[in-house]
Amino acid sequence: MTDLYPAAEQRELLRQAAAVHTAAAEDVEAFLRRLPEVPEPADITEYANLLSREERARADRQAAADAAGLQLPSMESE
Numbered sequence: 001m002t003d004l005y006p007a008a009e010q011r012e013l014l015r016q017a018a019a020v021h022t023a024a025a026e027d028v029e030a031f032l033r034r035l036p037e038v039p040e041p042a043d044i045t046e047y048a049n050l051l052s053r054e055e056r057a058r059a060d061r062q063a064a065a066d067a068a069g070l071q072l073p074s075m076e077s078e
Helices: 006-034 039-069
Strands: none
Touching: 006 039
């Protein structure tokens, strides 16, 4: 059976991906607010893990946007 509302489903997936990305970015912000003046190795490891999570969430959000038809032209200068 074909899906009668693929666009609506794609938009919902995009909204969900955006929410996950927002949460990941908020976790990075919260970490930076409590980061001590002199970070320890554990702080650096935690920051790396948080950034990796945020970058994966951003990539997932972008893939969902592409699937929903929201491709943007490159914003980089040529």
